[in-house]
Amino acid sequence: MYVFKNVSIGLILVLLVSSTALAHKVNVFAYAENGMVYTESYFSDGRKVIDSTVEVFDAQNNKLLLTGRTDKNGEFSFKIPEATGLRIVLTASMGHKNEYLLSEDEVRDAIGIAKLPEKSPPEKMETEKRQAPPEKATQIYDDRLELLMERIVEEKTAPIMKKLLKIEERMQKPSFQDIIGGLGYIIGLMGIGIYFKYKRKS
Amino acid sequence: MHISEGVLSAPVLVTGVILTAAGVSLGLKKMDYEKIPEVAVLTSAFFVASLIHVPIGPSSAHLVLNGLIGLLLGWPAFSAILVGLSLQALLFQFGGITSLGVNTFNMAFPAIVSFYLFRIFNRRYNRYLLVSSGFLCGVVGILGSALLVAMSLVTTGEAFLTVAKLIVIAHLPVMIIEGVITATAVVSLNKVRPELLTGKAKI
Numbered sequence: 001m002y003v004f005k006n007v008s009i010g011l012i013l014v015l016l017v018s019s020t021a022l023a024h025k026v027n028v029f030a031y032a033e034n035g036m037v038y039t040e041s042y043f044s045d046g047r048k049v050i051d052s053t054v055e056v057f058d059a060q061n062n063k064l065l066l067t068g069r070t071d072k073n074g075e076f077s078f079k080i081p082e083a084t085g086l087r088i089v090l091t092a093s094m095g096h097k098n099e100y101l102l103s104e105d106e107v108r109d110a111i112g113i114a115k116l117p118e119k120s121p122p123e124k125m126e127t128e129k130r131q132a133p134p135e136k137a138t139q140i141y142d143d144r145l146e147l148l149m150e151r152i153v154e155e156k157t158a159p160i161m162k163k164l165l166k167i168e169e170r171m172q173k174p175s176f177q178d179i180i181g182g183l184g185y186i187i188g189l190m191g192i193g194i195y196f197k198y199k200r201k202s
Numbered sequence: 203m204h205i206s207e208g209v210l211s212a213p214v215l216v217t218g219v220i221l222t223a224a225g226v227s228l229g230l231k232k233m234d235y236e237k238i239p240e241v242a243v244l245t246s247a248f249f250v251a252s253l254i255h256v257p258i259g260p261s262s263a264h265l266v267l268n269g270l271i272g273l274l275l276g277w278p279a280f281s282a283i284l285v286g287l288s289l290q291a292l293l294f295q296f297g298g299i300t301s302l303g304v305n306t307f308n309m310a311f312p313a314i315v316s317f318y319l320f321r322i323f324n325r326r327y328n329r330y331l332l333v334s335s336g337f338l339c340g341v342v343g344i345l346g347s348a349l350l351v352a353m354s355l356v357t358t359g360e361a362f363l364t365v366a367k368l369i370v371i372a373h374l375p376v377m378i379i380e381g382v383i384t385a386t387a388v389v390s391l392n393k394v395r396p397e398l399l400t401g402k403a404k405i
Contacts, residue, residue, distance in 0.1 A: 027294060090371075095206060096207035174294040179293075183249065186249060186285065189285060193233070194235070197233075197234065
């Protein structure tokens with residue numbers, strides 16, 4: 001049993017080391033903003049995925065909309081081609097591949113055509129009731145205000161979006177529980193193996 | 203080393219599954235009662251080894267330990283690697299469920315190769331022979347896997363030489379580190395439990 005003691009000490013050391021060093025899998029993340037879609041790609045150890053193919057598909061009918069390559073920061077951005085959900089597929093070298101689904105709402109919000117028509121009618125009614133300044137002027141004023149506000153909100157929320165992406169990225173990494181769970185499965189399988197191979201000595 | 207979901211075509215995936223199934227069934231047959239705990243320990247080692255990534259070289263790569271596993275286990279290495287890879291796919295999302303067959307074969311076959319190549323040297327004849335065969339065993343495991351991954355990717359339309367070069371160069375540091383790890387493991391096992399190396403493990 002001496003060997004197993006040695007090996008298990010080794011395994012524990014490995015577990016301690018592995019919390020900082022993580023391995024090989026490719027991740028792609030995307031967010032839409034101001035009519036553009038920004039994508040970021042990492043290997044799961046945090047290295048950027050450089051010069052790899054990104055393909056953008058229509059999420060509904062799987063039509064290829066555009067392709068591109070990641071730059072030296074692992075980023076790739078493009079103008080929103082259509083107001084639909086987008087499936088962004090990253091193919092890195094050596095058989096690594098992953099995808100990210102950008103929902104239709106997110107894309108529509110970024111183009112700015114989502115809620116405009118719904119919002120304006122009640123505002124108009126209000127101005128009509130008050131019969132204050134000429135309608136046309138308020139309309140232009142409202143539109144500009146809305147655009148301005150949208151831009152400000154987007155600017156203010158950009159850091160939050162980045163942070164959310166980071167969190168999402170962290171969730172993709174193997175956790176300590178995953179590792180312990182996996183080792184537990186292996187011990188369980190060993191038990192099953194021993195159970196079935198065990199021959200009762202008479 | 204882990205090929206992701208949706209990269210390979212169906213014929214390659216099916217071939218991988220068939221080869222792996224053959225290897226695993228042979229491995230299960232050769233796995234006797236005394237061997238099971240050893241297989242489990244090495245499966246655990248394989249499972250966590252993929253979390254240790256080697257930050258040297260042009261691309262990020264991680265430890266595989268398939269040379270060591272093959273050398274110590276022989277054919278049961280197939281079962282060990284299949285279990286390890288399944289858990290990695292389910293818990294870490296490394297590789298994929300459909301590419302499990304291909305990935306297992308890519309890592310387990312070089313393990314078997316190093317088993318047959320270096321087993322003979324593992325008697326306690328010569329310390330230097332033991333160290334160098336252990337080192338080569340680690341190298342052969344990684345090199346073989348890299349070449350098999352390149353071969354699997356050829357069917358997706360990538361040129362064999364380009365991919366093979368890329369993968370082998372990316373794994374050069376890993377090869378050396380695995381060589382050192384395997385050599386160290388073999389030498390220390392030779393001291394404390396020589397019967398693990400010569401095949402007749404009795405616990």
